[in-house]
Amino acid sequence: MSTRRGVGLGAFTNRNATAQSYAAHGSNLKSANAASLQAQLEVFQSLLHNFALEHAATIKSNPTFRAEFARMCNAIGVDPLAGSNIKGKKADSLWAKVLGHDVNDFYFSVAVRVVELCQSTRAENGGLLGLKECCESVARGRAIGGGLQVSEDDIEQAVKSLEPLGSGFVILTIAHKRFIRSVPKELNTDQSTVLEVLQLLGSVTVTLLQLNLGWEPARAETVIQDLLADSLVWVDLQCREPEYWSPQGLIDENE
Amino acid sequence: MNPAGQKQENTSDFVFPKSYNFPPFFSPQPTTLTREAQLRKWSIFIQRYCKHHRIFQLTLIETLDTPLFYNATLKKRLSLKDAKAVIDYMVSKEGDERAEWLGSERASAWIWWRKPEEWANLIAAWVDETGQKGTVLTLYELVQGETVEKQEFYGMDMEVLRKSLQTLVKKGKAQVFGAEDQQGVKFF
Numbered sequence: 001m002s003t004r005r006g007v008g009l010g011a012f013t014n015r016n017a018t019a020q021s022y023a024a025h026g027s028n029l030k031s032a033n034a035a036s037l038q039a040q041l042e043v044f045q046s047l048l049h050n051f052a053l054e055h056a057a058t059i060k061s062n063p064t065f066r067a068e069f070a071r072m073c074n075a076i077g078v079d080p081l082a083g084s085n086i087k088g089k090k091a092d093s094l095w096a097k098v099l100g101h102d103v104n105d106f107y108f109s110v111a112v113r114v115v116e117l118c119q120s121t122r123a124e125n126g127g128l129l130g131l132k133e134c135c136e137s138v139a140r141g142r143a144i145g146g147g148l149q150v151s152e153d154d155i156e157q158a159v160k161s162l163e164p165l166g167s168g169f170v171i172l173t174i175a176h177k178r179f180i181r182s183v184p185k186e187l188n189t190d191q192s193t194v195l196e197v198l199q200l201l202g203s204v205t206v207t208l209l210q211l212n213l214g215w216e217p218a219r220a221e222t223v224i225q226d227l228l229a230d231s232l233v234w235v236d237l238q239c240r241e242p243e244y245w246s247p248q249g250l251i252d253e254n255e
Numbered sequence: 256m257n258p259a260g261q262k263q264e265n266t267s268d269f270v271f272p273k274s275y276n277f278p279p280f281f282s283p284q285p286t287t288l289t290r291e292a293q294l295r296k297w298s299i300f301i302q303r304y305c306k307h308h309r310i311f312q313l314t315l316i317e318t319l320d321t322p323l324f325y326n327a328t329l330k331k332r333l334s335l336k337d338a339k340a341v342i343d344y345m346v347s348k349e350g351d352e353r354a355e356w357l358g359s360e361r362a363s364a365w366i367w368w369r370k371p372e373e374w375a376n377l378i379a380a381w382v383d384e385t386g387q388k389g390t391v392l393t394l395y396e397l398v399q400g401e402t403v404e405k406q407e408f409y410g411m412d413m414e415v416l417r418k419s420l421q422t423l424v425k426k427g428k429a430q431v432f433g434a435e436d437q438q439g440v441k442f443f
Contacts, residue, residue: 122288123288123289123291123292124289124292124293124296126289203278228285228286228289229286230286231286231288231289231292234277234279234280234284234289234293235279235282235284235285236278236279236281236282236331237282237283238278238281238282238330238331238332239278243278243279244279245277245278245279247277247279249273250273250274250277250296251273252272252273252274252296252299
């Protein structure tokens with residue numbers, strides 16, 4: 001009776017024993033699971049490695065394929081640029097193993113171009129550069145070695161490779177368009193909203209903001225003036241009411 | 256955003272910069288940094304335009320209605336005041352001295368898509384290559400002669416030519432002599 005209902009003092013020891021054996025069983029299961037996952041992961045990584053070796057040439061030459069490969073790596077939590085993915089044995093990154101050492105170099109050289117471009121265009125776009133524009137400009141390549149065939153993902157990867165340097169370069173998305181922000185400045189909600197509207201409409205006026213967003217005149221005016229002061233918008237005064245434009249897509253080949 | 260790819264009629268295949276189709280390009284930007292970027296873009300645009308059309312001198316008032324300062328598609332224009340500001344920038348050190356006012360009223364200016372010393376170098380190099388050092392050449396044949404037809408300085412403005420040669424004279428690399436319309440030059 002007492003064992004069934006567990007009301008005596010002995011019940012405490014019993015309960016402890018049960019809890020302990022549950023815990024032991026649990027950790028057994030856990031480690032078994034972990035071991036099998038570990039095995040799976042290793043198999044997967046070696047497959048990925050083989051795949052990468054097999055398609056090295058394509059990865060190297062075809063930006064779309066490279067992007068898809070990078071996306072696949074990302075999806076399973078493998079950062080191809082990082083050095084420690086393949087456990088312990090070698091310090092080289094997956095990229096470096098697959099494509100020889102020049103692949104890290106590839107991203108670094110893209111990164112250099114990106115930094116150059118961000119700096120040279122900062123005065124005109126306030127340090128906000130569309131990934132697409134950046135891509136086109138890098139591909140046109142005025143610099144040494146000519147144009148690099150790169151995809152938007154390559155640029156993103158390159159920007160990420162700058163992170164350890166504390167570069168302050170960040171990828172951000174405004175209205176489904178990706179940008180590189182090279183000036184360490186936080187945009188407030190209102191500013192982001194206006195930039196989103198600019199993405200869609202190309203230009204805005206204070207009145208338009210008031211009517212569509214229900215903002216007070218002062219609020220709309222402040223946001224615009226802030227954006228203007230940061231070179232994030234340009235003003236056209238040859239209209240009934242000043243129009244504010246996003247300076248994306250102003251980069252010229254021959255400048 | 257920009258109506259890109261628009262062809263500007265009647266200005267044979269000159270490729271206008273993207274900023275040309277960007278309406279704010281024609282209004283002076285209030286932010287200093289932006290303004291600097293804008294002036295730099297204008298300077299490059301004007302130099303390219305003048306080079307393409309082989310324009311050596313701009314008279315602002317006459318240029319205001321041409322495609323250079325007036326975008327007919329956008330109906331945006333550079334005002335006389337703003338055009339002067341752009342040339343002022345080009346004249347300045349920051350603007351790489353890519354222009355030079357003629358007279359103090361600032362009505363017309365030389366546009367140095369090649370500076371006189373750059374022209375001088377081109378000409379001197381050609382004289383050297385063709386083994387004509389020490390020979391007397393007339394200024395006319397130097398820019399209109401058959402032998403220079405393929406050279407970039409073919410048909411260049413006589414006044415610019417004289418200015419260019421002066422830079423060589425100063426360095427002692429050439430000597431110019433003769434009367435106004437019958438001048439000759441000898442390269443050393």
